[in-house]
Amino acid sequence: MNQEGSIHAEVHLPAKVAAKGGRMRAFFKKGPAQDFSFTTRVRMNLHTVSWFGLCCTMGYAGAVQANGAAYLLAFMTGALGVMSYVYARANLRGLEVRVGAAPVQLAGKGEVLPVELRASYGHAPCGIEVILVGAPESSFVEEVVNGQPVRLHLRMPPAGQPLRLLLRSAYPLGLLKAQRLVNVELTRHAVPAASGDLALPQGTVLSSGSDGRSGGYSPPSREGDDFAGVREWQPGDSPRHIDWRAVARGRPLMVKTWAKGTSEAVAMDWETLPLPVAERAGQMVRWIQMCEQQGLSYSLKLPGQEISAGQGESHARRCLAALAELHAGGATSAETPQSARVPASYERRIGVPRGPLGLLSAVLFMTVLPLQDLVAVPVLVLFFLSLSYRSLIARPLKHRWLPLSVTALGVAGLYFTQGDLLSMEAGIALLIVLSGGKMLESRSPHDFQVMAMIGWFLCLCGLLADQSIGRAVLMFGAYALITGCMVRFRRGVVGWKIPARQTTRLLLQALPMVVILFVIFPRVSLDSLVRLGSRRTTVTGIPTSLDPGKVLQIAKNTERAFRVEFPEGVIPSNNQRYWRCVVLWDCWGLSWNRGLGLSYGPRIRQAEAGDIRQTITLEPHGQTWLPALDYPVYGTDGRADLTLHAERLLSAHEPVRKQRRLNVLSRPQLVWEPLPESHRLAALQVPRDFSVNLRSLAEQWRQASANDQQVVEAGLNYLRTQGFKYTMEPGTYLGPGALEEFVLRRRIGFCEHFSAAFASLMRAAGVPSRVIMGYQGGEMSMTGTHLIVRQSDAHSWTEVWLEGAGWTRIDPTAVLAPGRVNQGLQSFMLGGEEELERQRDTWWWQIRERTELFWDQVNDQWYQVISFDEESQFGWLSWLGVSGAQQVYLLLGSFFIVLLLLGILNLWLRRPARDTDAWRLAWERLCRHLEGLGMPARRANEGPQAYALRIASERPQVMELAQQYAESRYGTKAASLTAFKKAVRLLR
Numbered sequence: 012m013n014q015e016g017s018i019h020a021e022v023h024l025p026a027k028v029a030a031k032g033g034r035m036r037a038f039f040k041k042g043p044a045q046d047f048s049f050t051t052r053v054r055m056n057l058h059t060v061s062w063f064g065l066c067c068t069m070g071y072a073g074a075v076q077a078n079g080a081a082y083l084l085a086f087m088t089g090a091l092g093v094m095s096y097v098y099a100r101a102n103l104r105g106l107e108v109r110v111g112a113a114p115v116q117l118a119g120k121g122e123v124l125p126v127e128l129r130a131s132y133g134h135a136p137c138g139i140e141v142i143l144v145g146a147p148e149s150s151f152v153e154e155v156v157n158g159q160p161v162r163l164h165l166r167m168p169p170a171g172q173p174l175r176l177l178l179r180s181a182y183p184l185g186l187l188k189a190q191r192l193v194n195v196e197l198t199r200h201a202v203p204a205a206s207g208d209l210a211l212p213q214g215t216v217l218s219s220g221s222d223g224r225s226g227g228y229s230p231p232s233r234e235g236d237d238f239a240g241v242r243e244w245q246p247g248d249s250p251r252h253i254d255w256r257a258v259a260r261g262r263p264l265m266v267k268t269w270a271k272g273t274s275e276a277v278a279m280d281w282e283t284l285p286l287p288v289a290e291r292a293g294q295m296v297r298w299i300q301m302c303e304q305q306g307l308s309y310s311l312k313l314p315g316q317e318i319s320a321g322q323g324e325s326h327a328r329r330c331l332a333a334l335a336e337l338h339a340g341g342a343t344s345a346e347t348p349q350s351a352r353v354p355a356s357y358e359r360r361i362g363v364p365r366g367p368l369g370l371l372s373a374v375l376f377m378t379v380l381p382l383q384d385l386v387a388v389p390v391l392v393l394f395f396l397s398l399s400y401r402s403l404i405a406r407p408l409k410h411r412w413l414p415l416s417v418t419a420l421g422v423a424g425l426y427f428t429q430g431d432l433l434s435m436e437a438g439i440a441l442l443i444v445l446s447g448g449k450m451l452e453s454r455s456p457h458d459f460q461v462m463a464m465i466g467w468f469l470c471l472c473g474l475l476a477d478q479s480i481g482r483a484v485l486m487f488g489a490y491a492l493i494t495g496c497m498v499r500f501r502r503g504v505v506g507w508k509i510p511a512r513q514t515t516r517l518l519l520q521a522l523p524m525v526v527i528l529f530v531i532f533p534r535v536s537l538d539s540l541v542r543l544g545s546r547r548t549t550v551t552g553i554p555t556s557l558d559p560g561k562v563l564q565i566a567k568n569t570e571r572a573f574r575v576e577f578p579e580g581v582i583p584s585n586n587q588r589y590w591r592c593v594v595l596w597d598c599w600g601l602s603w604n605r606g607l608g609l610s611y612g613p614r615i616r617q618a619e620a621g622d623i624r625q626t627i628t629l630e631p632h633g634q635t636w637l638p639a640l641d642y643p644v645y646g647t648d649g650r651a652d653l654t655l656h657a658e659r660l661l662s663a664h665e666p667v668r669k670q671r672r673l674n675v676l677s678r679p680q681l682v683w684e685p686l687p688e689s690h691r692l693a694a695l696q697v698p699r700d701f702s703v704n705l706r707s708l709a710e711q712w713r714q715a716s717a718n719d720q721q722v723v724e725a726g727l728n729y730l731r732t733q734g735f736k737y738t739m740e741p742g743t744y745l746g747p748g749a750l751e752e753f754v755l756r757r758r759i760g761f762c763e764h765f766s767a768a769f770a771s772l773m774r775a776a777g778v779p780s781r782v783i784m785g786y787q788g789g790e791m792s793m794t795g796t797h798l799i800v801r802q803s804d805a806h807s808w809t810e811v812w813l814e815g816a817g818w819t820r821i822d823p824t825a826v827l828a829p830g831r832v833n834q835g836l837q838s839f840m841l842g843g844e845e846e847l848e849r850q851r852d853t854w855w856w857q858i859r860e861r862t863e864l865f866w867d868q869v870n871d872q873w874y875q876v877i878s879f880d881e882e883s884q885f886g887w888l889s890w891l892g893v894s895g896a897q898q899v900y901l902l903l904g905s906f907f908i909v910l911l912l913l914g915i916l917n918l919w920l921r922r923p924a925r926d927t928d929a930w931r932l933a934w935e936r937l938c939r940h941l942e943g944l945g946m947p948a949r950r951a952n953e954g955p956q957a958y959a960l961r962i963a964s965e966r967p968q969v970m971e972l973a974q975q976y977a978e979s980r981y982g983t984k985a986a987s988l989t990a991f992k993k994a995v996r997l998l999r
Contacts, residue, residue: 051100053189065471069471080483080486081478086525087521091186094521097916099180103191105132105134107129109129110127110176126162127160133919134921135155137153138154139151141163143167143168146168157924177191185460204293206290211298212298252267275307277298278310279310371496375493379394381485382439382443385476394447415448421447439469442465446462446465480866532905557807559767568803572802575625575797576625576626577625579624582798588640588788589786593783594783601753614652615645628874629673635666643659643661643675644677648673649672686812696774709772712729735759736760741761762823765827766823770811778811782809792868930991934955941966944998944999946962955977
């Protein structure tokens with residue numbers, strides 16, 4: 012096969028086969044009736060549309076949220092899609108098709124056409140359906156390995172239709188479908204159906220010379236048999252009977268035959284058959300079948316033709332063809348063509364084994380489980396039950412209304428638990444509910460392909476919420492396993508090793524394309540769409556309002572909030588590490604809101620003695636606040652100055668959706684400035700329904716104090732002496748009376764309760780106050796070069812305005828639980844510094860601490876890679892000297908590189924098939940070596956011994972090597988291949 016769609020007939024397979032020319036088209040076509048006028052065509056389907064939509068969605072998410080992991084996922088999905096086109100096309104073009112000379116009548120199958128498939132490229136074609144158009148069924152071939160042809164017997168379509176061989180494949184991922192049509196120019200005679208009930212005619216005794224050579228049957232060689240000669244090789248003959256010595260001398264394939272001296276054959280004579288002429292052909296077909304089943308030789312005598320005795324497939328085919336030609340009503344394949352229907356595709360007809368089904372179910376649940384902070388628990392439970400049912404039962408629900416009922420139940424539960432079906436979180440939950448219903452009704456690989464595509468999208472959802480190294484490994488691992496399930500559906504092979512190997516090869520081949528696109532593909536600016544996609548699926552870290560329990564909930568999270576380096580080596584003590592994030596002005600008892608919006612504050616660029624410089628690497632949190640050590644006076648992100656408010660807060664212009672690096676200058680003590688009257692009024696407002704008892708308490712403090720400083724001292728002394736307790740299990744405070752319940756009755760709480768209550772009482776006593784939210788403390792890293800501030804360090808405190816001092820930090824928690832501020836929350840919860848030191852001396856503590864710090868280092872390195880954005884791309888291009896390159900050129904360069912890599916992949920897939928015959932390779936190496944020594948080249952039709960004899964006068968030792976080669980490859984005596992190669996190397 013040297014051209015696409017053209018097949019050369021051979022001596023033993025003389026059928027003419029051709030394919031009509033045509034160019035590749037990708038199109039949608041509906042309906043099973045098809046007009047085949049192409050050679051190899053790659054067609055799109057609905058999975059192609061899903062793939063394109065996924066690529067766009069992933070790219071959009073990466074653009075609007077500056078999510079490097081989403082970009083990687085988009086490039087990986089795109090690379091697999093375009094590679095699927097190359098694979099799909101090469102999968103069918105790499106096939107050499109050989110068709111039998113005539114149909115064959117097989118018991119139980121009727122009339123069939125022998126077809127042989129060979130791999131003509133180094134790539135092994137996989138997952139191929141072979142169909143005779145118009146036939147009721149197809150054959151599926153898992154793989155055509157080089158050097159191992161696959162032989163099929165395809166049932167013939169009804170008479171009157173042209174023979175068209177259709178090859179169809181959705182390999183490797185089902186994103187595209189490839190089809191190839193081969194028109195078989197074969198004269199087709201209608202073989203009569205077997206009929207009649209006459210007994211076999213009596214046999215005729217044959218002499219040893221009448222062994223039926225022409226019939227093609229040679230009984231196997233046995234001891235005592237007489238050698239009867241040789242005949243030409245025919246398909247079906249055993250390789251044991253071939254005269255390999257003659258082949259080694261360059262002669263045609265000949266088969267040795269034996270006879271016992273006499274044999275008996277069934278003689279079938281058309282003229283003597285006591286039946287009407289119309290029934291004779293059917294009776295002879297029945298006799299031929301009986302003889303083949305009983306192992307009897309038989310001869311056939313027809314008007315104008317006589318076939319001598321024989322047996323075997325080729326003899327039966329010859330006799331049936333003669334009967335078909337004689338039988339009236341024969342039809343040929345060249346009759347008027349008509350539209351023919353083909354069977355439904357393989358992936359729509361078969362079921363899915365329990366193994367791949369269970370793996371896909373487990374991976375889907377593993378992908379959904381990290382989304383538990385976005386999806387209601389009942390939705391996860393319903394999805395888990397749906398997956399478990401299909402994994403254990405492996406059969407879809409019979410009644411369609413059951414999956415619909417489950418889906419409706421999930422949607423109703425989603426509405427009552429979340430109350431909204433239009434948010435991003437609700438959309439993800441709704442997709443999970445629909446996936447559970449789809450899982451219950453899925454029947455075939457085509458249905459589960461939909462589930463696999465949904466799994467790819469859920470991987471994206473997991474990365475939108477968190478792109479840390481742990482989450483990335485989990486989601487990309489799930490992505491690879493889902494891809495493996497898609498490959499397994501296309502191949503149909505039993506087991507996991509072969510699909511796993513092919514999936515690994517696919518992902519590794521896509522990796523260079525993904526890396527190059529990640530670096531050079533232009534980061535698209537989607538300013539007009541950012542507003543639509545700027546809402547993150549989760550918001551982490553310090554909130555912009557304070558309600559009882561909010562800070563406590565954050566403090567239970569041990570994830571990293573940011574890391575801090577001190578370029579000048581000045582690291583403040585733990586009780587001075589107050590990281591300012593949010594200032595709250597609007598008082599509602601224990602609840603506080605952002606309230607007053609202040610103007611910008613003056614920036615101080617020049618550092619003074621005592622100022623502290625910090626380099627803060629902030630994790631994405633979806634809000635605009637930026638942390639800084641009390642009190643920031645200047646900040647920059649390297650590109651521009653950060654916004655600094657008059658209340659000494661740093662903020663970003665847009666939500667922090669990626670890791671950011673900040674340079675901040677802080678001053679522990681600010682110069683006193685007068686408080687504007689509007690700010691004073693805002694800092695003294697209390698709710699109208701403020702408790703009368705609390706007002707009375709605050710009035711007592713005011714009346715017993717000469718100034719605001721003494722009022723503050725009175726409030727702190729009240730906290731010390733009235734049995735207040737700091738705890739991480741304060742219970743719930745709800746309603747308008749929450750503040751009074753906390754201050755006058757229960758008196759147990761977390762830092763947020765004390766700071767909010769103290770600030771509210773200070774306002775009632777006439778002292779301007781506000782609540783500050785941020786972080787307190789920090790843990791030294793393993794390398795000792797920076798601090799790690801975690802979400803568990805979340806804290807809130809109070810600031811009061813004192814005449815002559817300005818805004819002054821007052822931390823009620825430091826009064827009640829000084830260990831929390833001096834040693835950190837972890838030390839406090841363990842019972843003090845001594846207990847903490849005792850715990851740190853244990854081996855498990857040290858291992859855990861080192862593991863956590865090491866993981867932080869790994870995350871830092873990962874974020875350095877994944878945060879490759881437009882600025883990083885600009886710097887990289889500047890380093891290459893092409894900083895002025897426009898985005899359009901980067902886009903064109905990306906397309907060029909993709910096409911180049913696809914061309915290389917196409918060449919690799921179409922590489923010549925590797926010769927697996929080690930002895931023949933060794934012989935060819937010997938021939939090339941002899942040519943290098945000046946010997947004449949071996950002729951194309953010259954056997955090894957004949958060639959050795961021709962050059963024996965100059966290289967007599969070649970005779971022995973030729974003899975070793977002939978005996979090892981064709982005979983029964985095998986020499987050592989290693990010794991043969993060594994002798995070739997030593998030949999001079």
